[in-house]
Amino acid sequence: MKKVSALILSLALCVGLLAGCGAPAATQSPSQSPAGSPAGGSAALTGKVVTNGSTSMEKVIGALIEQFKTVQPGVTVTYDPTGSGTGVEAAKNGTADIGLASRALKDAEKDGGLTETVIAKDGIAIVVNPANGVEDLTVEQIARIARGEIANWSEVGGGDAEIAFIGREAGSGTRGAFEEITETADVCVYSQELTSTGAVVTAVATTPGAIGYVSLSSVDDTVKALKVAGVAPSEATVLDGTYAIQRPFVFATKTDEPLSEAAQAFYDFAMDSANAELYAAAGVVPAAN
Amino acid sequence: MTTNTPQAAQANSPLVKKRGLRELLERGMNVLFFLCGLVAVAFVLFITVYLIISGLPAIQEIGLKDFLFGTKWASTAKEPEFGILPFILTSVYGTAGAMFFGVPIGFLTAVFLAKLAHPRVAAVIRTAVDLLAGIPSVVYGLIGMTVLVPAIRVAFGLSSGATLFAAMIVLAVMILPSIISVSETALKAVPKEYEEASLALGATEIETYFRVSVPAASSGIAAAVVLGIGRAIGEAMAIMMVAGNVPNMPSLFKSVRFLTTAIASEMSYASYGSLQRNALFSIALVLFLFIMLINVLLNTLLKRKKNK
Numbered sequence: 001m002k003k004v005s006a007l008i009l010s011l012a013l014c015v016g017l018l019a020g021c022g023a024p025a026a027t028q029s030p031s032q033s034p035a036g037s038p039a040g041g042s043a044a045l046t047g048k049v050v051t052n053g054s055t056s057m058e059k060v061i062g063a064l065i066e067q068f069k070t071v072q073p074g075v076t077v078t079y080d081p082t083g084s085g086t087g088v089e090a091a092k093n094g095t096a097d098i099g100l101a102s103r104a105l106k107d108a109e110k111d112g113g114l115t116e117t118v119i120a121k122d123g124i125a126i127v128v129n130p131a132n133g134v135e136d137l138t139v140e141q142i143a144r145i146a147r148g149e150i151a152n153w154s155e156v157g158g159g160d161a162e163i164a165f166i167g168r169e170a171g172s173g174t175r176g177a178f179e180e181i182t183e184t185a186d187v188c189v190y191s192q193e194l195t196s197t198g199a200v201v202t203a204v205a206t207t208p209g210a211i212g213y214v215s216l217s218s219v220d221d222t223v224k225a226l227k228v229a230g231v232a233p234s235e236a237t238v239l240d241g242t243y244a245i246q247r248p249f250v251f252a253t254k255t256d257e258p259l260s261e262a263a264q265a266f267y268d269f270a271m272d273s274a275n276a277e278l279y280a281a282a283g284v285v286p287a288a289n
Numbered sequence: 290m291t292t293n294t295p296q297a298a299q300a301n302s303p304l305v306k307k308r309g310l311r312e313l314l315e316r317g318m319n320v321l322f323f324l325c326g327l328v329a330v331a332f333v334l335f336i337t338v339y340l341i342i343s344g345l346p347a348i349q350e351i352g353l354k355d356f357l358f359g360t361k362w363a364s365t366a367k368e369p370e371f372g373i374l375p376f377i378l379t380s381v382y383g384t385a386g387a388m389f390f391g392v393p394i395g396f397l398t399a400v401f402l403a404k405l406a407h408p409r410v411a412a413v414i415r416t417a418v419d420l421l422a423g424i425p426s427v428v429y430g431l432i433g434m435t436v437l438v439p440a441i442r443v444a445f446g447l448s449s450g451a452t453l454f455a456a457m458i459v460l461a462v463m464i465l466p467s468i469i470s471v472s473e474t475a476l477k478a479v480p481k482e483y484e485e486a487s488l489a490l491g492a493t494e495i496e497t498y499f500r501v502s503v504p505a506a507s508s509g510i511a512a513a514v515v516l517g518i519g520r521a522i523g524e525a526m527a528i529m530m531v532a533g534n535v536p537n538m539p540s541l542f543k544s545v546r547f548l549t550t551a552i553a554s555e556m557s558y559a560s561y562g563s564l565q566r567n568a569l570f571s572i573a574l575v576l577f578l579f580i581m582l583i584n585v586l587l588n589t590l591l592k593r594k595k596n597k
Contacts, residue, residue, distance in 0.1 A: 161448070162447075169534065169555060170364050170365040170555060171365055171565075172558060186363060186366040186367060191449040191451070191533065192544050193534040193544075193546075195553075195557075206435065206439050207449055
């Protein structure tokens with residue numbers, strides 16, 4: 001008797017489980033197809049989209065490609081991490097549908113028939129130990145600290161303590177962005193080169209005289225993010241351009257030639273504010289809001 | 290072997306049949322064991338060949354002299370430079386420093402465990418040493434990063450404690466277990482008669498251990514030291530977390546990069562087929578040669594011990 005009732009009970013539970021599964025699936029499938037269709041014009045596209053450019057955009061583009069695959073499984077999007085300059089060139093001569101640049105396009109490039117679309121902004125926070133009295137630095141001061149010309153906090157209004165400049169290893173996107181924006185490429189004097197954002201945060205949190213750079217999304221309570229020229233770093237100040245240490249992630253496309261249907265679908269997908277969390281997960285601020 | 294097969298086929302009695310089956314199983318197992326033995330050889334050969342093939346192109350492109358004796362490493366600069374002398378010297382100095390701190394402590398611990406310690410005390414210490422050997426290197430690194438590095442910064446008044454000195458201390462602790470256990474085994478293998486003779490001649494216990502036992506076990510102790518060197522020079526994870534990883538020429542209180550950490554820290558970003566990536570393989574080749582050298586040294590030491 002006990003056995004039978006247990007069997008019935010578990011059967012009932014199984015049915016309940018299936019019913020619970022079925023309901024959202026049934027409501028989801030009709031809601032998904034209209035979301036997909038306005039983006040591409042038709043429900044299922046086929047084709048190939050070639051993107052080429054900035055190595056720092058690898059994370060963002062990777063996330064976009066992966067998610068796009070679930071919406072348009074017939075479209076193959078390729079990404080070739082070559083560098084911003086090469087990406088813009090590839091968009092211009094047509095070897096890539098979309099060129100990727102982690103900088104604004106130059107006027108000459110725009111005049112050469114390219115249009116820039118900012119898909120996201122990459123903000124870099126300058127962090128110090130919470131015990132540090134300094135609150136605000138200019139970009140020039142930060143650059144001089146990075147070059148080792150300012151070696152003591154007293155020179156920028158802090159206490160008498162030696163500065164330890166902590167950064168990332170060669171090749172890191174954050175390092176590339178920091179050195180590019182502060183114009184300190186190849187001349188930085190580091191006291192530590194660590195291999196992850198988390199390690200930089202830990203090192204800054206445990207070293208009173210430390211200063212380091214991390215992507216905006218990685219700042220936590222253990223470190224203090226400095227204002228740069230009076231502006232505190234946040235998504236809002238990065239988006240409106242007042243926070244100085246930031247760079248745009250740009251799609252470069254031809255001005256007078258329309259994108260292929262598949263490329264247009266990928267472009268729309270990247271600009272869709274519904275996909276904002278993909279950007280957030282990659283540590284950047286989406287431009288479409 | 291081959292002559293057995295027709296015999297087994299001819300025989301009809303179940304007993305002989307069974308024996309034939311057993312023989313087959315025996316031979317099958319022999320082949321299986323042989324293949325298992327080959328796996329290790331195959332991997333060593335594969336790794337050697339792979340490292341040579343992938344390590345040589347960059348050395349050719351950079352030039353052996355510039356590569357080994359260049360003092361500047363700037364792999365991603367506009368005009369990249371690939372000099373690995375800072376890494377080589379750091380690895381050598383770091384290992385030497387680890388020996389400086391680790392060998393005396395390890396050696397004296399081994400003498401204590403093998404000769405002087407009360408069996409119960411020895412059991413406790415031996416367990417602790419075994420546990421020390423079992424701690425993963427990332428844990429050494431983590432504790433070094435959060436405890437040792439700040440402590441060094443405060444003790445020496447530096448701006449950052451992530452230095453060659455920190456790496457030396459971490460390495461010294463990491464090599465203790467191998468030095469202690471190998472030296473202890475060597476000391477224990479010294480025949481009792483040697484010591485008894487010395488004691489009978491009126492030497493004290495300590496005199497006996499240091500004048501008789503230690504010289505008798507010297508090649509084993511040397512092997513322990515070389516084993517420690519091998520472990521220290523090949524370590525990457527722990528020192529990556531405490532040494533700061535800046536490619537400076539080595540100095541005790543400066544942030545430095547070892548051969549191992551040079552490979553580990555840049556590999557993830559070096560694009561495939563680039564000179565930077567190939568140069569990392571060349572560093573691996575240099576490191577591999579170092580390890581080989583140490584192994585040869587170790588083997589000669591052990592052989593000498595056997596010949597005695």
